[in-house]
Amino acid sequence: MSDGTSFPSSARYGKDKVRVFRVVREDIVKLSPHVLIPERFALHLGTHLVSEYPHIHKAFVAVELLPWSRIPVSGDQGPREHPHAFIRDGDEKRIVKVEVDASKGKDKLIASVTAGLSDLLVLKTTESALMGFVRDKYTTLKEIDDRILSTSIDLSYKFSPVEIPKPTDADVEQFAVPVEITPGSVWDTSVAINARKMTLDTFASDNSASIQATLYRMARLIIAQNAHVQTVSYALPNKHYIPVDMGYLGVENLVSAQAEVFMPIAAPSGLITATVSRK
């Protein structure tokens, strides 16, 4: 994509330039010039549906963008990206959900857009702790000053509602993107890139007091840097890595500063979720 992520980038068709979509309305994929920008594509499709059909007053569109990139191969002139072979590296997805609301009139379209990402798996080997939490008579959890921190990040941010101009052409296919793009608005394609970057930067560089504390820092940054983002939500499962007891070998591996061998465990694990809203 033009936004710097590694998605198939061609705007033209051809054997080397195929786009793979699973959609309800195939025709709009070929017709929309906005197909590679999920927020705009979803707004275009929703706007068309409420404008075309008198009995439809709200359209809900959900788009997932999957990170396929070209396979790097060697060629006569050195390494190159293969023109028509792709690799999908990881489960991360870009997520967009749009509601186009025509219930106040077909010429008063209001859209709500929520965007974000899911299944972004991360891990850091130190600079993560969980100390000084509230204890009661049922608490068995031990304090830990140094641990592996791993999670699969789900992030969504909701923009303030936007007015969408009514299409004026006979086929109601027209969809106008504003000429001036307001920074931090739903039209600004850098919001998604920066939200991902701020999330990863903060995960890596924060000396984490808890998942909750790191989550709050990430969310605050996204709100602070995008004037039209109203709320930011994260869901962060705590993917535990437990030091293995190697005492039977005479090897100390349970003291956090010396632990080097860990076992990933699938359950039980906490799910830390929060929504941070602009005042």
Ligand SMILES: O=c1[nH]c(=O)c2[nH]c(=O)[nH]c2[nH]1
């Ligand atoms: O950062 C954490 N927050 C928690 O709420 C929690 N609960 C838990 O068992 N481990 C952790 N870690």
